[in-house]
Amino acid sequence: MYWDQLTSPQIAELDKNIPVILPIAAIEQHGAHLPLATDRMIGEHHCQQLNKKIGDKVLILPTISVGCSEHHTDFAGSLSVQHSTFLNQMTDIANCVVKYGFKNFMVLNSHGGNLAIAGTFLEIFGYRNPQCNVVVATWWKIALEKLKKLNKSGQGGAGHAGEFETSLMLLIAPKLVQKDKIGKKTNVPTFDWAEGDMLAGGKAGLYRTMKAMTPSGVYGDANYGTKKQGKQITKIVGKALQKIVLDLYGK
Ligand SMILES: [Zn+2]
Numbered sequence: 001m002y003w004d005q006l007t008s009p010q011i012a013e014l015d016k017n018i019p020v021i022l023p024i025a026a027i028e029q030h031g032a033h034l035p036l037a038t039d040r041m042i043g044e045h046h047c048q049q050l051n052k053k054i055g056d057k058v059l060i061l062p063t064i065s066v067g068c069s070e071h072h073t074d075f076a077g078s079l080s081v082q083h084s085t086f087l088n089q090m091t092d093i094a095n096c097v098v099k100y101g102f103k104n105f106m107v108l109n110s111h112g113g114n115l116a117i118a119g120t121f122l123e124i125f126g127y128r129n130p131q132c133n134v135v136v137a138t139w140w141k142i143a144l145e146k147l148k149k150l151n152k153s154g155q156g157g158a159g160h161a162g163e164f165e166t167s168l169m170l171l172i173a174p175k176l177v178q179k180d181k182i183g184k185k186t187n188v189p190t191f192d193w194a195e196g197d198m199l200a201g202g203k204a205g206l207y208r209t210m211k212a213m214t215p216s217g218v219y220g221d222a223n224y225g226t227k228k229q230g231k232q233i234t235k236i237v238g239k240a241l242q243k244i245v246l247d248l249y250g251k
Helices: 008-013 038-057 083-099 112-128 144-150 163-172 227-249
Strands: 020-024 104-109 133-138
Touching: 020 038, 020 083, 038 104, 038 163, 038 227, 083 104, 083 112, 104 112, 104 227, 112 133, 133 227, 144 227, 163 227
Parallel strands: 020 104, 104 133
Antiparallel strands: none
16 A cells, blocks of 8 residues: 555554665666666555555555765766754654554665664664564665576676666666666776675775766666566565565464
């Protein structure tokens, strides 16, 4: 079910064990071949799949579309809010949900730049709401081991606008993928301890803007993206997501 498609009396009458999902995303550059809405569309795609499978056991909130993307703003079109603004937005919405009596609150993240502040939200909101299960999940992390097996582009290939995101967009919105604009991998290497992608983080964090990480804005290799892989990712992530939601629901 979608939160904003129900009426107020319907929300009031719902079983309060139903997990409520807040999708958080980004509107930011994804190289020359993918649209700015890529992270929002991918997050909403995973939610739609979940709704198809277990729609009566999950409640999906409207997405917070604009996330923390300051490091992308050297590229035109990227939008960003400050970490404090984003934390307040998540907290304000979660406070409303809890006020209506819901016991299971989950943030579903689809953008790397939101990871740190989503973790902070988990610590603060979880502590202040001991009556609730508070969860933060990022789609590529909940099924990491299985996703690693799908990876064809090797280390550093499944990064921002790279193999996986391109595969998903070829499935979700093929008309928005400009395949002729896909170029060679442009990851700029630094220290070995700082290297990482969606599948394996670096040993230590080294701050760089996206422009410094990759002049094309793509971190990874989009050439390996396929619609077939998009379907495989959807299935793997869908299963993992469904397990979390049903575990929280507990029925
Ligand atoms: Zn993305």
